[in-house]
Amino acid sequence: xxxxxxxxxxQLKKYAEDWxxxxxxxxxxxxxxxxxxxTGVKVRxxxxxxxxxxxxxxxxxxxxxxxxxxxxxxxxxxxxxxxDINVYxxxxxxxxxxxxxxxxRKLIREDIEKANxxxxxxxxxxxxxxxxxxxxKRPEIIQKKVQNMxxxxxxxxxxxxxxxxxxxxxxxDGFMNGGSTTEFGTVxxxx
Numbered sequence: 001x002x003x004x005x006x007x008x009x010x011q012l013k014k015y016a017e018d019w020x021x022x023x024x025x026x027x028x029x030x031x032x033x034x035x036x037x038x039t040g041v042k043v044r045x046x047x048x049x050x051x052x053x054x055x056x057x058x059x060x061x062x063x064x065x066x067x068x069x070x071x072x073x074x075x076x077x078x079x080x081x082x083x084d085i086n087v088y089x090x091x092x093x094x095x096x097x098x099x100x101x102x103x104x105r106k107l108i109r110e111d112i113e114k115a116n117x118x119x120x121x122x123x124x125x126x127x128x129x130x131x132x133x134x135x136x137k138r139p140e141i142i143q144k145k146v147q148n149m150x151x152x153x154x155x156x157x158x159x160x161x162x163x164x165x166x167x168x169x170x171x172x173d174g175f176m177n178g179g180s181t182t183e184f185g186t187v188x189x190x191x
Contacts, residue, residue, distance in 0.1 A: 025169060028162045029142070032135075039142055040074070040133035041149045042167055044159040062156035069152055072145070074134040079174055080126040089115045131163060131171065 021033040030038040048059040092115065096108045118125055132149060136142050146162050153160045 022172075025165050025172075028164055028168070030168050030172075035137050036135045037137065037139070037142060038133055038135045038168075039146065040131055040163055041146060041153065041160040042163050043130040043132065043153060045128055045130060046158055059157055063158075066152045066156045069148070072134060072136075074132055077131040077133060077171060079129045079131065079171060081129055081170065083125045083127045085115055085118060085125050089119070129167075131167070132160075133163070 022030055023033050024031045028039055032038065046059075048056050051059065089112065092108055092112050096105060096112065099105050099108065134145060136145065150160050150162070
């Protein structure tokens with residue numbers, strides 16, 4: 001009969017986290033075992049296609065100039081996150097009841113009807129998020145790069161901020177689970 005030592009059996013179990021070279025996620029950075037830190041900015045979406053033609057061209061030109069200022073490797077990541085519109089729908093209903101101007105009430109009612117249409121078709125409503133990530137070992141260089149990105153994106157007409165720990169966990173969760181959302185916790189814990 002083959003007897004397996006339970007301690008040895010536990011050592012043989014492999015989890016996805018075991019092969020990830022991640023030591024921790026803190027201060028908006030993924031800290032890797034080799035000393036590198038992965039961080040970046042989260043860019044607030046902006047629909048330039050509602051602008052006039054000249055403004056669209058200016059926005060694209062400014063964004064191209066921004067990308068040309070980046071002289072180090074980076075990752076551009078686009079991620080869809082599910083959104084629960086029940087809270088938004090409730091806020092619209094409260095607003096509708098508090099507004100007395102008929103033209104504004106009509107606009108709010110149209111938004112309520114559109115939200116109800118999304119809910120009735122069981123369409124997954126998502127919010128698209130944009131991230132620009134990079135890696136470096138030196139904290140002072142990291143902060144300088146983040147500040148430059150935020151500043152240059154502002155010059156291009158886009159709002160951005162350094163990624164948060166939650167942003168990074170959601171991105172890792174999406175990559176680790178093939179884009180499927182998990183309900184049981186984070187992929188990487190901060191132990």
